[in-house]
Amino acid sequence: MAQAAECDVVIRAGWLVPADEDRTTITDAAIAVTGDRIVAVGTRKELAHWQAGRVIDLPGAALMPGFVDGHNHLFQALAKGLGEGQSIWPWLCNFMWPYAMEMSPSDARAAARLGAVEAARSGITTIVDNHYAPTDLDTTLAVADAIEDAGLRGAVARGILGRRSEVGVKRGQPEPLYRYDSSDELAITREAIAARPPGSRVEVWPGPVNLSYLDQDLMAASIDLARELGTKWHTHCSEGSKDPDTYLEFYGVRPVEWLAREGLLDARATLAHAIWLDDAELDAIAAAGAAVAHNPTSNAYLASGSMRLGDMLSRGITVALGTDGPSCGHRQDPFECMKQAISIQRLATLDPTALRASEALRLGTAHGGDYTGFDVGRLRVGALADIVAVDLSAAHTQPVHDPHSTLVNSAVASDVVLTMVAGSIVFADGQMQTLDEADVIAEANEAAHHLISRNPALAGVS
Template structure:
């Protein structure tokens, strides 16, 4: 991104001390007035950064979207990077960690976690999020979460997690009664109320979001789809993440979950499915025919050993395939560069084909297709009239140089720490190492304090044991 000093009244302002501003001011509506030829510019060093900074080679990338936000969401579990490292597969992990976490989480915990996660996202060049928020889900907290995301400057959606009436699958899976605060009818009504508050002009919308197709109430899912269509938004759910999920649904209902969605006319372009690892050929074709969105979470899927999403088959079918971080407790950090790289590696390994997935494919999934997934088609691209979401990445560091192809450098070598500026709608939300107006040190300290309290309330003491004691207690070798 060429150094340019924006006019004082530009809606893409930059502090006068920084040489890293946009190469043209955007319009008052937060959209680009100029023409761009691609998603990135030359990565050759052009100018040195201020004293103490790194070399000035940079590339400008259309704003990244972090959709898909499987349990936990990309931003609402931020006090828990690595805390749940129990070495368990998906369902024991949910029962031993995530459900107790959700039951004991209060509004202050949730809001602090969301603020921390939104700051991390902005610092990592993520401009758009879909946050599958599942605790607490009272309207006041849900709307406050949306406010918090918007205050940091991000766009996207808070997908209000819903459980509704208990099902046989939920009973068999051992979901705690404390999670079931509302029945199906009340869940839908509360979601409707939240959606009405944040209408079409809101930067962060509210989506209906059944927690998981595999153990969800079918009437709740149908009601969620109806709400999404009524309000002109998308709807979100977890789908076929674990290897046993489709069979559990088949045993309970006589049909696989995505096949049921398609049969009932519920699968359309408003559907956004997190994970979708264990789809059969019929389900894959149905997702593509509907133009539905699917979020690939390779770091989380590897962490829990859940499997590998059928990336190439879904893309070939016509599905909108985006990328997600799945939150710190199942991914460690919100680094979309890491997610792009792991997507490339996981898919090549699964197919035993080093040419099957290209750097361009995963960069498009992180930008253009992520925006489509999130329902923001005017984001994720650099073109006249598009939303002015931009990420400036420093490619001058020793870990990245020499750069021969910017797209390869972004996917293979860059990381979140290489982001030097993030703009959303023309507004600078991260620059020169900090988010404007946010005391990050105080925020992190408060989050750490709350996390300590949550450990005690939820009985997570064993998760904080030193590594040697823990490995000995589990009877495993270090």
């Protein structure tokens, strides 16, 4: 018999899915946590010698790593339910950019708080938030605070736009969207990173908004800033079907090809969407060790396209899942994203093995951890204790033959019963443990109401 060992918390559950390479399932499982780290994982019997300050018993639940939302825009949470029935570019021009221009700092903060609560309740422990409205220093840091105050971790990729490029003019982007010149963008981002440097619970990264229309010099300078300060960087990459063609027309090169040619594509890159890529671009991403965020629900909702997921995974590319914010899917639901990713791949390839449930679960967790650089996304000894418990005892999740399949194909976000981040319980017993949820919802509703009364056309676009 093993010698007694002490820890802070032991959680026991019916199943544990560590999201490892072998797609292991442990039944009658337990996990031990001390401080912010996992100290033991195994069967309940194997962990019997652990003496815990607190024991949580969830026999009807499965434990899994916290989800990583690899691409979000929390500021969009006040526009849930609006902007229906448009493809990506008209949606941006007619709806999202006018909404973004209407946002006040307090609106952005209220939206981020609401979105962070939804994320925590859905089992998301890490958010990469591409924040682009408004992007003054205080608001950028307030969004980071909102994520941290909810108890979550992540990164705010501060949206960098600079001055409107020729591509932006041609594609009809509104001039008022562009508030800062390049040097101001870089200076504010530098200051925000200084306030939340690498290693912070919520970091700040440069987020040059979109590779397909951003000024090339500013794109390069944003990446240089990430290299200088040791952060990752984040951008939208060939989300719209016309993005590569427009880029080719202006610059004579495809967007990712340009990044690679200039030596800008690197392992710090987190590329959102990455739908319309050719083989050479996929090879370049793989060679650089760059990572991608796949946003299946948004890609379907905005009719953007189906990503070449199989071609990425076979090249060894890290592919996180993202919700793309509350306006592009109207729910920050990682379960929906996993299932949508499967459906889209199977429909696009007519291959029922295109993405298996266990692989989809690894995209939402282990790949997400690699994508962000945080030691999360796998339940293993030494990793950060970002742990989620999903109740599988309801009619829609019974019987459980294979927990991977049940979690991906049957469970929904509201089945999450416990969310732990770095060893602290953020959501349990049906309520947030970190803040007053009713207050957050009331504040967001009031902000949303005022915002729409300032620009009623936003509610009319549907």
